[in-house]
Amino acid sequence: MSLAHTHTAPAAASRPSRLRKAMRDGRLTTILFFLPPALMLFTLFVFMPLLEGAWYSGFKWSGYGEGPTDWVGSRNFERLTKHSTFMRSFNNTLVFVGVALLLQIPLGMAMALLIYRKSKSNTFFRLVFFVPFILAEVATGLIWSFIFDGDYGVTSIFTTWFGWEQVYPLADRTWAMPVLLLVFVWKYFGFHMMIFIAALQSIPDDLIEAARIDGGTPWQITRYIQIPMLKPAIVVSVFFAVVGSLQLFDLIIPLTRGGPSNTTHTLVSYLYNFGLVRQKVGFGSSVGVVLFIVSFVFAFSYRRFVMRQGEK
Amino acid sequence: MPTFGWRQATRIIVLMLVTFAILFPLSATVLGGFKTQGDLTTNPFLFPRNWHLEFYHGILVDPDFWRYLWNSLFISFVTTLITVIVASMAAFTFSHMRFFGSEYIFGYLLMGLMFPFAAAIIPLFIKVRDFGLVDTPWGVIVPQVAFGLAFSTLLFRTFFDELPRELFEAARVDGCGYARFYLSFTLPLSTPIIATVATFIFVGSWNNYLLPLIMLNSSENITWPLGMLQFQGEYIVEWNKILAFVTLSLAPAIVFFLAAQKYIVAGLTGGAVKG
Numbered sequence: 001m002s003l004a005h006t007h008t009a010p011a012a013a014s015r016p017s018r019l020r021k022a023m024r025d026g027r028l029t030t031i032l033f034f035l036p037p038a039l040m041l042f043t044l045f046v047f048m049p050l051l052e053g054a055w056y057s058g059f060k061w062s063g064y065g066e067g068p069t070d071w072v073g074s075r076n077f078e079r080l081t082k083h084s085t086f087m088r089s090f091n092n093t094l095v096f097v098g099v100a101l102l103l104q105i106p107l108g109m110a111m112a113l114l115i116y117r118k119s120k121s122n123t124f125f126r127l128v129f130f131v132p133f134i135l136a137e138v139a140t141g142l143i144w145s146f147i148f149d150g151d152y153g154v155t156s157i158f159t160t161w162f163g164w165e166q167v168y169p170l171a172d173r174t175w176a177m178p179v180l181l182l183v184f185v186w187k188y189f190g191f192h193m194m195i196f197i198a199a200l201q202s203i204p205d206d207l208i209e210a211a212r213i214d215g216g217t218p219w220q221i222t223r224y225i226q227i228p229m230l231k232p233a234i235v236v237s238v239f240f241a242v243v244g245s246l247q248l249f250d251l252i253i254p255l256t257r258g259g260p261s262n263t264t265h266t267l268v269s270y271l272y273n274f275g276l277v278r279q280k281v282g283f284g285s286s287v288g289v290v291l292f293i294v295s296f297v298f299a300f301s302y303r304r305f306v307m308r309q310g311e312k
Numbered sequence: 313m314p315t316f317g318w319r320q321a322t323r324i325i326v327l328m329l330v331t332f333a334i335l336f337p338l339s340a341t342v343l344g345g346f347k348t349q350g351d352l353t354t355n356p357f358l359f360p361r362n363w364h365l366e367f368y369h370g371i372l373v374d375p376d377f378w379r380y381l382w383n384s385l386f387i388s389f390v391t392t393l394i395t396v397i398v399a400s401m402a403a404f405t406f407s408h409m410r411f412f413g414s415e416y417i418f419g420y421l422l423m424g425l426m427f428p429f430a431a432a433i434i435p436l437f438i439k440v441r442d443f444g445l446v447d448t449p450w451g452v453i454v455p456q457v458a459f460g461l462a463f464s465t466l467l468f469r470t471f472f473d474e475l476p477r478e479l480f481e482a483a484r485v486d487g488c489g490y491a492r493f494y495l496s497f498t499l500p501l502s503t504p505i506i507a508t509v510a511t512f513i514f515v516g517s518w519n520n521y522l523l524p525l526i527m528l529n530s531s532e533n534i535t536w537p538l539g540m541l542q543f544q545g546e547y548i549v550e551w552n553k554i555l556a557f558v559t560l561s562l563a564p565a566i567v568f569f570l571a572a573q574k575y576i577v578a579g580l581t582g583g584a585v586k587g
Contacts, residue, residue, distance in 0.1 A: 030490040038402035045458035049432035136519035138537040292431040299426040
């Protein structure tokens with residue numbers, strides 16, 4: 001609400017006749033009724049918590065009482081860098097980002113190229129490939145923790161078959177992360193596929209037809225016409241992949257809860273476990289600040305350097 | 313062309329493999345709910361030897377299950393309703409009025425698209441607690457609305473900007489005010505975008521886990537993803553019951569998806585490619 005006021009006031013002062021006109025034709029009333037709900041909600045529950053997080057990160061605080069009083073400066077951040085589990089979770093988050101870029105997006109694009117044309121069978125595949133994306137993360141996690149349960153799942157088939165000892169991939173330090181990555185790709189590639197399908201369908205048919213008449217092989221058409229024309233879609237896809245992967249949490253909890261021995265935490269599951277659950281508001285907020293800075297630096301430079309270029 | 317058949321065959325094989333990779337865990341889940349423990353251990357993925365209905369039945373008569381679904385439905389519905397109203401009102405203002413600083417205010421709201429929601433959960437929890445909303449549906453609804461505003465306002469504004477200007481001018485000449493124009497012209501003409509935004513917000517809320525996890529704690533109030541993990545905690549080794557629970561909880565989402573897929577796809581592509 002305050003924003004609407006501060007921004008309308010100077011304009012009104014310098015141009016009194018426009019203000020009177022705005023009052024008469026109902027513009028001012030509309031602005032004063034229609035904008036404040038959105039601005040207030042956004043400011044109170046999105047903008048201020050982010051600022052408060054930065055403020056809390058300088059304190060040692062349990063979250064109770066009047067407010068934070070025990071100022072510790074940058075000690076929370078120093079403790080983060082010394083906590084090997086934090087470094088591990090930071091690293092894991094980067095691994096998820098990397099897999100999203102190197103496996104998820106290419107798989108989504110490959111599937112889009114195979115089924116973007118409008119036909120009955122393609123509609124079926126499109127629906128099926130998109131199903132994982134609409135399932136709740138928690139349900140997906142439970143389903144896959146059954147599939148990889150050592151007593152029931154796929155691994156037990158192999159181990160019983162060969163008469164080996166039972167293997168529990170999700171409780172295994174070597175295998176837990178690869179299983180998480182597999183589920184992660186399974187869950188989200190359909191999202192990217194949909195973006196690419198929409199982009200492919202908007203490429204004019206005559207362009208591809210002309211290339212075919214000129215003797216272009218299907219592979220050449222894909223390589224030199226379709227993929228270059230997908231560039232704007234790739235720009236969007238990469239943005240969502242990175243921002244989404246940085247916040248990965250829901251899948252981790254039902255599958256590993258960050259275990260075994262804290263080897264599969266992401267930034268957010270670390271924040272939840274070591275900040276929120278243990279009621280360390282200051283320490284947890286400093287993790288939030290790290291996450292915010294990483295996302296902000298990425299989003300800002302991406303918009304500045306990549307998205308701008310795409311527009312030219 | 314001899315290569316045509318070969319190419320076509322590879323394509324079909326690849327598509328079949330991916331289809332299998334997606335449907336296999338899902339079918340194992342549905343079928344698992346019909347199996348006894350013993351059957352599940354020796355035959356985890358294929359059809360049950362005997363079809364047992366009691367595990368599904370046990371969940372369908374469990375009042376907790378229905379309460380979880382009801383809580384989720386209430387939270388998702390109210391979140392969607394408020395988001396659509398608040399965001400479309402803001403978007404209407406941005407679309408119809410250029411005033412000093414209006415683009416800055418719009419840009420301020422759009423910052424919400426870049427902010428990772430998870431970065432602010434601890435201060436958000438404290439804020440909600442100070443408002444006395446912890447362990448109430450509103451403690452989930454209000455932050456969800458706030459975090460959905462950026463995306464929704466952007467989609468609404470893009471759509472409103474495309475509506476014909478002449479209509480508005482004609483209505484103005486006839487003495488129609490802004491509020492009435494918004495109610496009797498803009499909203500009725502915008503049903504496709506309302507459906508898209510509503511579907512997205514609804515699905516996001518329905519599947520949301522982190523926010524309810526932080527805000528809700530009594531078993532009276534929790535939503536279905538929390539209820540599902542609680543159920544799993546109780547029957548930790550009885551996978552047949554857990555799988556039946558997962559199947560029944562996912563059923564509404566699948567039905568909804570099949571009915572609303574048009575809007576989900578539109579929201580993805582329209583919001584993503586244009587934004």
